[in-house]
Amino acid sequence: MSAERRQPQASGAQRMPADSVTWALRRVGGHTLDSIERLGFAARFSVAVLMHLPGAFRRLQLTLREIYFSGVLSLVIILVSGLFVGMVLALQGYEVLTRYGANESLGILVALSLVRELGPVVAGLLFASRAGSAVTAEIGLMKTTEQLSAMEMMAVDPLARVVAPRFVGGVVSMPLLAALFSTLGVFGAYLVGVKLIGIDSGAFWGNMRAAVDFGHDILNGFIKSVVFGIAVSAIAVFEGYNARPTAEGVSTATTRTVVASSLSILALDFVLTVFMFRGVGVGA
Amino acid sequence: MNRSTLDLWVGIFVTIGVAAILFLALKVGNLTSVSSAPGYHLDAAFDNIGGLKLRAPVKAAGVVVGRVERIKLDPQTYQAIVSMKIDRGYQFTKDTIASILTSGLLGEVYIGLDSGGDTQMLADGARIAKTQSAIVLEKLIGQFMFDKAAAGNGAAPGASNGPAAASAGSGTGTAVTAGGGK
Amino acid sequence: MSVVEPAAVLPTCPTEIAVRMTGVWFGYDRRRPVLRGIDMAIPRGKLVAIMGGSGCGKTTILRLIGGQLRQQSGTITVAGQDVMALDREALFALRRRIGMLFQFGALFTDMSVFENIAFPMREHTELQEELIRDLVLMKLNAVGLRGAAQLRPAELSGGMSRRVALARAIALDPMLVMYDEPFAGLDPISLGIVGQLVRKLNDALGITSVVVTHDIYESLKIVDYIYFVAEGRIVAQGTPDEVRQSKDSFVRQFVDGEPDGPVPFHYPARAVTEEFA
Numbered sequence: 001m002s003a004e005r006r007q008p009q010a011s012g013a014q015r016m017p018a019d020s021v022t023w024a025l026r027r028v029g030g031h032t033l034d035s036i037e038r039l040g041f042a043a044r045f046s047v048a049v050l051m052h053l054p055g056a057f058r059r060l061q062l063t064l065r066e067i068y069f070s071g072v073l074s075l076v077i078i079l080v081s082g083l084f085v086g087m088v089l090a091l092q093g094y095e096v097l098t099r100y101g102a103n104e105s106l107g108i109l110v111a112l113s114l115v116r117e118l119g120p121v122v123a124g125l126l127f128a129s130r131a132g133s134a135v136t137a138e139i140g141l142m143k144t145t146e147q148l149s150a151m152e153m154m155a156v157d158p159l160a161r162v163v164a165p166r167f168v169g170g171v172v173s174m175p176l177l178a179a180l181f182s183t184l185g186v187f188g189a190y191l192v193g194v195k196l197i198g199i200d201s202g203a204f205w206g207n208m209r210a211a212v213d214f215g216h217d218i219l220n221g222f223i224k225s226v227v228f229g230i231a232v233s234a235i236a237v238f239e240g241y242n243a244r245p246t247a248e249g250v251s252t253a254t255t256r257t258v259v260a261s262s263l264s265i266l267a268l269d270f271v272l273t274v275f276m277f278r279g280v281g282v283g284a
Numbered sequence: 285m286n287r288s289t290l291d292l293w294v295g296i297f298v299t300i301g302v303a304a305i306l307f308l309a310l311k312v313g314n315l316t317s318v319s320s321a322p323g324y325h326l327d328a329a330f331d332n333i334g335g336l337k338l339r340a341p342v343k344a345a346g347v348v349v350g351r352v353e354r355i356k357l358d359p360q361t362y363q364a365i366v367s368m369k370i371d372r373g374y375q376f377t378k379d380t381i382a383s384i385l386t387s388g389l390l391g392e393v394y395i396g397l398d399s400g401g402d403t404q405m406l407a408d409g410a411r412i413a414k415t416q417s418a419i420v421l422e423k424l425i426g427q428f429m430f431d432k433a434a435a436g437n438g439a440a441p442g443a444s445n446g447p448a449a450a451s452a453g454s455g456t457g458t459a460v461t462a463g464g465g466k
Numbered sequence: 467m468s469v470v471e472p473a474a475v476l477p478t479c480p481t482e483i484a485v486r487m488t489g490v491w492f493g494y495d496r497r498r499p500v501l502r503g504i505d506m507a508i509p510r511g512k513l514v515a516i517m518g519g520s521g522c523g524k525t526t527i528l529r530l531i532g533g534q535l536r537q538q539s540g541t542i543t544v545a546g547q548d549v550m551a552l553d554r555e556a557l558f559a560l561r562r563r564i565g566m567l568f569q570f571g572a573l574f575t576d577m578s579v580f581e582n583i584a585f586p587m588r589e590h591t592e593l594q595e596e597l598i599r600d601l602v603l604m605k606l607n608a609v610g611l612r613g614a615a616q617l618r619p620a621e622l623s624g625g626m627s628r629r630v631a632l633a634r635a636i637a638l639d640p641m642l643v644m645y646d647e648p649f650a651g652l653d654p655i656s657l658g659i660v661g662q663l664v665r666k667l668n669d670a671l672g673i674t675s676v677v678v679t680h681d682i683y684e685s686l687k688i689v690d691y692i693y694f695v696a697e698g699r700i701v702a703q704g705t706p707d708e709v710r711q712s713k714d715s716f717v718r719q720f721v722d723g724e725p726d727g728p729v730p731f732h733y734p735a736r737a738v739t740e741e742f743a
Binding site: 061064065067068071072075115172173175176177179180182183186205209213214216218222 | 293297302307309
């Protein structure tokens with residue numbers, strides 16, 4: 001059941017009463033309560049989806065299909081973006097590093113930026129826009145055309161058959177896409193730095209390898225991408241499943257997915273970065 | 285989209301994804317070296333660690349053999365106690381010297397280990413006895429100026445002007461060597 | 467040729483009355499009930515229509531019977547079982563014995579026609595693929611679309627997708643089939659086909675059928691009994707003959723298609739003199 005609460009409207013447009021302060025406060029309060037209620041609803045939904053995960057693995061073919069739709073179809077945008085981000089990083093980074101005579105550190109700069117931050121975050125944002133919105137639209141449309149209802153009436157739980165495979169598909173695809181993004185980025189930086197600008201190839205790779213630590217940088221970046229994948233997939237399936245069954249409802253839900261996913265990624269990135277990379281200086 | 289094509293594409297996707305992760309781990313990162321290898325711990329006490337940070341490398345003969353894991357201040361001796369994790373493959377003698385060094389002029393700070401000739405090796409958790417603290421630039425300059433001043437005042441208090449004074453004279457001499465000066 | 471019966475399915479309803487509703491009150495919003503005390507008894511093997519104006523709660527009744535919604539008060543029993551009292555397992559078991567045809571079909575758009583009908587079989591039975599293939603084609607044959615098995619829902623016309631949905635509804639040989647506006651938006655030929663199919667399947671398979679519709683003409687041709695719902699209550703009921711001869715003003719307005727009567731023409735508004743003063 002939808003959690004919409006509408007004020008009964010007077011005939012004609014809603015007029016702003018004389019004491020607009022109370023009115024404004026009431027609106028803020030109403031929105032806050034709605035948001036909290038929605039959050040609680042989303043949490044319960046997420047738990048329900050998690051409980052149906054074993055079902056997703058039993059329906060392996062469905063899950064593979066969702067990995068295809070979320071992951072494989074995002075490859076083009078991820079690979080191209082990764083390449084360009086890496087190339088731009090190399091160009092900009094070189095320009096600044098040259099001032100300190102540190103242009104042989106270009107590899108380190110690019111690799112660390114990508115692996116720790118840009119890979120998970122940018123790939124996450126792109127994934128949310130491309131795959132997240134697609135999943136939301138798909139589930140929302142199935143709801144609008146009563147396909148989910150039909151499934152329910154045929155004694156097949158839509159959470160197990162429609163939602164959980166899409167959730168798993170997103171969670172599996174995201175870390176792979178982030179790794180591909182970072183890889184293409186490093187490669188792009190190599191193209192620009194070594195081939196175009198002329199930095200020594202050995203210095204480029206050697207310094208990079210010395211400075212990038214598997215456990216500290218790559219693993220943390222991987223963990224970030226997994227967390228982002230979970231967040232984006234959860235938001236996407238939730239918004240789709242709870243979209244209002246109309247055309248605008250689906251469109252609103254899709255927009256909400258992209259916005260909420262993007263904000264979550266950035267907020268989670270901050271939190272994770274604080275925890276993971278806090279001890280870089282001498283213990284504060 | 286029939287099944288086999290779908291499986292093929294998903295397979296390709298997962299393969300290149302995992303390959304990317306491996307590439308990052310091996311070619312970009314340093315998975316093949318120390319970090320996650322099993323190791324043992326050694327402690328060392330320094331008067332001053334300078335710019336040594338956590339996770340700084342520990343090198344012997346220039347080769348990375350471990351990482352700095354923890355830095356604490358001993359409240360009794362007011363010395364810095366540095367805990368290092370050393371790769372299990374490397375053993376060091378009991379009379380090893382641990383020094384804090386800088387790679388290059390403005391490079392990163394690391395701990396260098398010089399083995400001695402002792403027959404016994406350091407065990408897990410052992411404390412390295414001989415250490416050499418970091419060279420702090422301010423102290424170095426202060427030392428230099430103090431040496432200069434001491435050399436200027438050089439011999440007996442009476443000999444205010446002398447060859448020693450003259451040789452140390454270069455510019456700063458007057459204030460120091462002028463008898464009864466200031 | 468003996469066909470293996472899917473274990474979860476019983477061929478006919480065990481009780482005399484397939485669906486019984488007593489004193490059912492329901493509202494999506496507690497303050498405004500959509501159904502105010504519905505009493506209904508649908509005997510086994512009969513084809514019953516529930517009719518009324520748009521938005522009067524007809525579809526809600528179907529959802530209540532299927533357990534998708536829970537009534538605020540009153541009881542609903544299907545084949546003797548109280549729907550609200552069932553736990554998830556039992557509810558799902560019950561639903562396997564109920565087929566439902568949704569408005570406009572609600573076919574799964576990412577599958578072919580064949581796969582749509584095979585869906586409940588694959589989900590709920592352990593039948594082998596060859597057997598499923600035969601069963602699916604038999605169902606499609608019953609609705610006259612055996613040749614369309616490989617088409618996609620997007621390629622079907624309205625009438626065809628309605629028939630495919632019908633075939634899907636009877637895929638597991640249910641004891642009760644519910645139809646939500648099966649005649650809505652169809653051309654006269656498709657209308658006739660669907661109406662005939664509903665009647666024939668009801669008799670041939672021994673199922674009980676509940677049809678929610680506002681197509682009076684088609685209903686009078688095929689059903690055994692009609693309930694009229696208005697303002698959340700049952701205002702009239704009877705066999706098609708009784709309905710045709712009824713003197714009840716609501717029934718007359720509905721059957722004759724009168725613009726004004728018990729269901730008023732004007733939406734509640736201010737008096738004309740006030741509005742145009």
